[in-house]
Amino acid sequence: MKKFAVLLLVLAMVFSFAACGGEKDTQVDVEPGLLRVAMLSDMATMDVAQTTDDYFVPMNVFDRLFEVKVVGDGVTDIVPSLVDTYSAADDSVTYNFTLKEGLKFSNGSALTASDVQFTFERLLTAGGVNDDIPLEVLGAAELQAGTADTLAGFVVADDLNFSITLAAPNAGFIAELTSPAISIVDKETFSEGFGMKIEETIGSGPYKVTEWVVNDHYTLEYNENYWGTAPTATKVVVNIVPDPSTQNLMYQNGELDMIDLGELDTSIVESTYKTKYADKIITSRRVGLTYFAMNANDEYLSDINVRKAIQMAVDRDAIVAGIFNNQATVEHGIIPAGVWGYNEDITKIPYDLEAAKQLLTDAGYAEGEVTIEIAMDSTSSSGTQLVIQVIQQNLIAAGINAQIKTYDESSWLALRNSGEMDCFVATWTMDYNDPANIMYTFYGSEAKTKIRSLNYADTEVMARVAAASSIIDDDARRAEYQALEEIIVIEDAAWLPLYENTHLFAIGDRVADFTPHWAGYTNFYAIDMIMK
Amino acid sequence: MLKSIASRIGQTLIVIVGVAMLIFFLLRIVPGNAVATMMSEHADAATIARISAELGLDKPWYVQFWIYITGALHGDFGTSYALHRPVKELLLLSFPNTVKLAVLAALVAWIIGVLAGIVAAQKKNGFLDRIFMGFSLLGVSMPVFMVAMILQYTIAYKLHWLPISGGDSLKCFILPAIALGWNSAGSIARLTRSTLLEVLQEDYIDTARAKGRSQMGVIVLHALRNAMLPVLTMMALQLSSLLSGAVITETVFGINGIGRLAVDAISGRDIPLLQGTVLFTTVLVVLGNLVADCLYTVLDPRIRKEA
Numbered sequence: 001m002k003k004f005a006v007l008l009l010v011l012a013m014v015f016s017f018a019a020c021g022g023e024k025d026t027q028v029d030v031e032p033g034l035l036r037v038a039m040l041s042d043m044a045t046m047d048v049a050q051t052t053d054d055y056f057v058p059m060n061v062f063d064r065l066f067e068v069k070v071v072g073d074g075v076t077d078i079v080p081s082l083v084d085t086y087s088a089a090d091d092s093v094t095y096n097f098t099l100k101e102g103l104k105f106s107n108g109s110a111l112t113a114s115d116v117q118f119t120f121e122r123l124l125t126a127g128g129v130n131d132d133i134p135l136e137v138l139g140a141a142e143l144q145a146g147t148a149d150t151l152a153g154f155v156v157a158d159d160l161n162f163s164i165t166l167a168a169p170n171a172g173f174i175a176e177l178t179s180p181a182i183s184i185v186d187k188e189t190f191s192e193g194f195g196m197k198i199e200e201t202i203g204s205g206p207y208k209v210t211e212w213v214v215n216d217h218y219t220l221e222y223n224e225n226y227w228g229t230a231p232t233a234t235k236v237v238v239n240i241v242p243d244p245s246t247q248n249l250m251y252q253n254g255e256l257d258m259i260d261l262g263e264l265d266t267s268i269v270e271s272t273y274k275t276k277y278a279d280k281i282i283t284s285r286r287v288g289l290t291y292f293a294m295n296a297n298d299e300y301l302s303d304i305n306v307r308k309a310i311q312m313a314v315d316r317d318a319i320v321a322g323i324f325n326n327q328a329t330v331e332h333g334i335i336p337a338g339v340w341g342y343n344e345d346i347t348k349i350p351y352d353l354e355a356a357k358q359l360l361t362d363a364g365y366a367e368g369e370v371t372i373e374i375a376m377d378s379t380s381s382s383g384t385q386l387v388i389q390v391i392q393q394n395l396i397a398a399g400i401n402a403q404i405k406t407y408d409e410s411s412w413l414a415l416r417n418s419g420e421m422d423c424f425v426a427t428w429t430m431d432y433n434d435p436a437n438i439m440y441t442f443y444g445s446e447a448k449t450k451i452r453s454l455n456y457a458d459t460e461v462m463a464r465v466a467a468a469s470s471i472i473d474d475d476a477r478r479a480e481y482q483a484l485e486e487i488i489v490i491e492d493a494a495w496l497p498l499y500e501n502t503h504l505f506a507i508g509d510r511v512a513d514f515t516p517h518w519a520g521y522t523n524f525y526a527i528d529m530i531m532k
Numbered sequence: 533m534l535k536s537i538a539s540r541i542g543q544t545l546i547v548i549v550g551v552a553m554l555i556f557f558l559l560r561i562v563p564g565n566a567v568a569t570m571m572s573e574h575a576d577a578a579t580i581a582r583i584s585a586e587l588g589l590d591k592p593w594y595v596q597f598w599i600y601i602t603g604a605l606h607g608d609f610g611t612s613y614a615l616h617r618p619v620k621e622l623l624l625l626s627f628p629n630t631v632k633l634a635v636l637a638a639l640v641a642w643i644i645g646v647l648a649g650i651v652a653a654q655k656k657n658g659f660l661d662r663i664f665m666g667f668s669l670l671g672v673s674m675p676v677f678m679v680a681m682i683l684q685y686t687i688a689y690k691l692h693w694l695p696i697s698g699g700d701s702l703k704c705f706i707l708p709a710i711a712l713g714w715n716s717a718g719s720i721a722r723l724t725r726s727t728l729l730e731v732l733q734e735d736y737i738d739t740a741r742a743k744g745r746s747q748m749g750v751i752v753l754h755a756l757r758n759a760m761l762p763v764l765t766m767m768a769l770q771l772s773s774l775l776s777g778a779v780i781t782e783t784v785f786g787i788n789g790i791g792r793l794a795v796d797a798i799s800g801r802d803i804p805l806l807q808g809t810v811l812f813t814t815v816l817v818v819l820g821n822l823v824a825d826c827l828y829t830v831l832d833p834r835i836r837k838e839a
Contacts, residue, residue: 041796044615127582196616214617214625215788216698239698241786245681246697249689253696379799410801411562417580 030510033234035529036257038241038250039522042215047195048183049128052431055180056238056523060220061106062183062203065097065116066174068433068518074285074338076433076518078174082111082184082204084160092169092472099160104225105186106208113162118187120164121151130181133431136173136469138165169470171477172434175340179432206231206527215240220526231527232512248272257511258529260522261504262286265382269504270325277506286503286520287338288429289331289438290384292391292496297455298422300370305363306400307493311349313356313398314391320499323386327504331497333485334439338500338519341435343482347490349497356398371401373422377412380425387498388425421453425498430519435481436469443488456494461487540825544818551814552604552807556597559803567613587613600807609808614800619808622793627812630789633712633781634774636705640713641720642767648717649724649763650751656729664721671718680711680784697786708785712778716770723766727759734758761832765824772820775813 030036043054046061067081080086084100103111120134124144134140139152153165166173176182185194186202193200198209206228207220220236239256241247244263251259252272261269261281273281294301294310301307316330329337333346360370372395376388388404395402402423407415415421431437443449443465449456456462465484471477488494503520507513507529515528567583584590588599603610609619648664655661671679687707688696695704731737732755740754779791790809797805 050616213788214615214622215792216700216786239786240788241697242783242792243697243786246684246784246786249684249696253689253692255696408801409799 031235033232033531035233035236035511035526035531036239036255037236038239038247038256038259040240040242040244040247040263042240043218045195046198046201046209047126047128048181049123049126049130050195052129052181055521057201057209057218057220058180058183058203059205059517059523060207060236060526061201061205061209061223062180062185063205064180064182064184065177068178070515070518074287076338078178078433082116086174092171094163094165095173096163097161099162100227101160103204103227105189105202105204106223106225107186107189107202108225109186109188109202110159111184111186111204112159113156114159115187116162116184117151117154117156118190119182119184120154122185122190123182124151130179133176133179133181136166136168136170138167140167169472170436171472171474172432172436172469175432175434176437177432181431207236228527231529232531233526233529236526251506251508254508257508257531258514259506261506262501262522266323266325266327273504273506280506280508282505282507282514282516284503284505284516284520285338286429286501287336287433288427288519289334289336289500290387290425290427290498291331292498293421293424293426293452293454294493294495295420295422295453295455296457296494297419298372300372301422303363304493305359306365306370309356309359309363309398310395310400311493311496312352312359313400314394314496314498315351316498317351319387319390323383323390324499324501327502328499329502331500333489333497334442334495335435335481335485336430336438336500338433339430339435339438340433341478341481343485346482346485349490353394353398360399365399367399368401370399371403374402374404375412375415375421375424376404376406377409377424378406379409384425384427391425416453417451419450419453419455424453426452427501429521433518439465439481439484440469443484443494454494456488456492458487458492461492536829537826540822544822547818548811548815552601552811553597555807555810556600559801559806560593604807604811609811610804612797612802612805614796614802615805619804622805623790623808623812626788626790626793629787630775630778630782630791632705633708633778633787633789634771636709637713637716637774637778637781638767638771640709641716641770644713645717645720646724646760646763648721649728650756652721652725653728653732654747654751661725665725668718668721671714671716672722674715675780676711676715676778677780677784679714680708680781683707683711684784697784704785705787708778708781708787711784712774712781716774719770720763720766724759724763727762728755731755731759757831761828764827764831768820768824768827772817775816775820 039056043051043057045051045054046057048055048058048062063082065081065083066078069077069079071077082099082103084098086095086097088095099111099113099116105111120137121143123134124131124140131144135144137151137153139148142148143151153167154162155165156162184204189200189202191200195201198212201209204225204227206223206226208223209218210221211217211219217237217239220238222231222234241250244265247256247259248264248268250256261273292310292314294307296302320326320328320330331337332348333343335341335343337344374388374392376385380388392402392404416424428438428441441448442452442454443456443462445462445466446459449462461484464480468477468480468484471480489497503516505514505516510532511529512532513530517524567580567587567589581590588596607620611618612622615622648668652661652664684696684707688694694707698704728751737750737755740750745753778789779795781787782789782792790813793805794809794813796802797809
């Protein structure tokens with residue numbers, strides 16, 4: 001028995017030695033200009049018409065007509081990308097564009113106005129997930145319905161010049177053109193293999209895809225035909241590493257040049273990254289909103305008193321402080337901070353448990369009578385799952401019988417899209433910097449509110465939300481959106497805005513600087529990663 | 533013997549057909565909608581109907597079943613909804629990695645397990661017996677993910693002896709194979725020890741000893757062959773289950789294998805991919821069992837005689 005104990009002790013010492021010793025041997029034999037990053041899952045496609053998640057290749061291999069540039073904390077500017085100059089007619093319906101001269105795709109062929117036209121028409125007819133982006137162009141609905149062969153509002157004058165006519169004025173149109181969804185593709189090389197075969201996925205951006213080993217890694221290399229300044233990261237290898245803990249070890253071992261801390265457990269971020277790598281952390285606002293949805297068709301939630309009581313019963317400050325260590329900010333409206341039109345003076349929803357209880361009592365409900373089910377997607381992040389648990393406890397404290405039911409992702413989506421989900425917590429991240437992207441998506445029509453299980457009933461408000469896109473005067477438009485936010489969130493208590501997250505990244509020793517995507521996406525522009 | 537093997541092959545075919553039917557119908561009973569998952573935010577009723585028609589999901593179940601079965605017989609499992617690639621291509625891409633991992637893990641398990649079992653039996657209740665059985669108990673009771681993370685942290689991160697994750701080379705598979713094989717090694721060591729101890733009590737072992745055989749000679753030439761019969765069955769079962777995918781090991785070490793493919797298919801309600809992975813792994817498992825049964829018949833004269 002003694003010998004056994006001695007052997008165990010020796011083994012323990014060996015492991016301890018391994019755990020304590022061995023200084024990391026980083027940056028050995030890494031080729032200059034190579035950027036190594038990791039993602040949890042592989043892309044399903046490189047075709048942006050078919051995805052709203054896999055934006056890394058579209059953002060880096062293709063260009064848009066315009067891009068969003070970060071000019072300060074929460075401040076962005078829209079700058080021309082492929083476009084050299086543009087002008088809007090007085091009616092704000094017709095826009096004239098001139099492309100930069102000498103634009104080329106990575107295969108050497110010229111990028112012309114016809115390619116832009118093809119991109120618009122193809123996006124509308126591809127039957128994919130982004131076919132609603134250019135819908136406001138004149139004739140888009142007809143093209144999509146098959147009653148027209150071409151997009152009537154898109155007129156090509158010559159290789160460099162084209163005009164786009166909208167069906168109605170739309171103040172957010174230029175902002176919409178910054179969306180990765182409208183990435184310009186090469187009409188000549190476009191084929192059935194587009195998005196799936198690297199040799200048939202041709203763009204004009206700073207990179208071209210040179211390798212894709214499914215579920216293992218893919219490689220991007222500098223496109224020498226790129227019109228802009230060459231990136232300092234001339235080669236990017238994206239490794240597919242499904243386990244965040246493994247990513248953590250790889251970063252600390254010097255095998256990754258950047259890690260997305262949003263994927264790691266917050267305790268690791270707090271204990272390791274904010275101490276050992278504090279000077280390596282890059283912070284970005286994740287422009288968007290996490291919200292608690294309440295279905296207005298539900299037996300209890302159809303009563304505005306119940307919805308208002310829920311709004312007051314949830315302690316959002318405690319959620320932000322306790323779960324996110326204040327790496328998030330409480331939101332009060334619909335338009336999140338960092339988006340044009342954000343109203344920091346919107347009426348705040350107070351946390352008042354007693355008032356919530358009183359409201360339910362006054363409305364005639366006994367303790368525990370109001371019963372709701374909070375649907376949780378099993379694939380939600382650990383943070384979101386904790387938030388749901390806190391909300392449940394807050395609601396129980398207010399006398400509401402709140403139950404959490406966990407669904408697999410597919411069932412969760414199917415139930416939500418049916419318009420029959422009682423309550424849920426979800427996050428919307430902005431596609432482009434215009435309030436219409438969130439206001440219209442959630443409250444623009446009966447179909448829109450139903451598909452998100454909100455079932456908001458005020459058709460007059462919905463009509464105003466839809467019409468707000470057409471207000472050209474900035475001040476008038478901002479005022480209209482802010483008035484609508486007050487009606488929807490405060491007067492009608494249609495949903496409970498929760499918080500906007502902060503997205504943290506950590507860069508490695510080989511990286512000098514990094515500017516994340518303006519909306520804090522996990523996907524980023526590799527050209528904004530400055531290598532030493 | 534041939535009759536017995538033929539009967540087992542017949543039973544194997546029935547199991548495969550049964551699983552093929554079961555997976556088809558189960559996937560159509562469980563809640564959730566593949567198209568809704570695919571289209572996410574854009575899943576209005578018209579879009580779901582259009583995509584469902586494009587994928588043939590609006591056809592009667594018997595038509596869908598016929599397409600599925602006839603396709604499967606030709607090795608065509610359709611195209612993955614989520615990954616937009618033929619399921620066959622995805623399986624062929626993942627399978628070599630799974631085979632590499634499974635075979636290495638099995639070798640780790642078999643070599644370490646059998647040797648540890650023999651030594652433990654020979655040194656019954658001795659120091660080495662206690663050490664090996666202690667380790668086998670750890671192997672059996674420690675979750676794979678924990679073993680994987682300990683190996684990753686000590687061997688790869690701190691000592692830099694092997695890669696943390698990813699890669700195609702053999703050395704990239706060493707840690708995953710040890711993590712995966714350790715559990716099986718524990719079971720094999722315990723089983724080898726107990727069966728060997730049982731066989732060593734038999735009369736013919738005494739006879740062998742009386743003839744002057746050394747202890748090692750007795751074990752290797754006489755006892756081991758009989759003791760290995762249940763161990764062999766366990767080995768075959770372990771190999772076939774390892775080939776059906778080691779989800780956790782594949783995830784922790786970033787290996788693109790069948791297990792990860794199946795989990796992705798389940799969470800995305802990717803029907804063709806799920807049908808393909810389940811059917812593919814079913815065939816592997818039942819074939820593994822069939823091989824074990826056949827080997828058993830060959831190795832055990834009693835069974836051969838009965839057959």
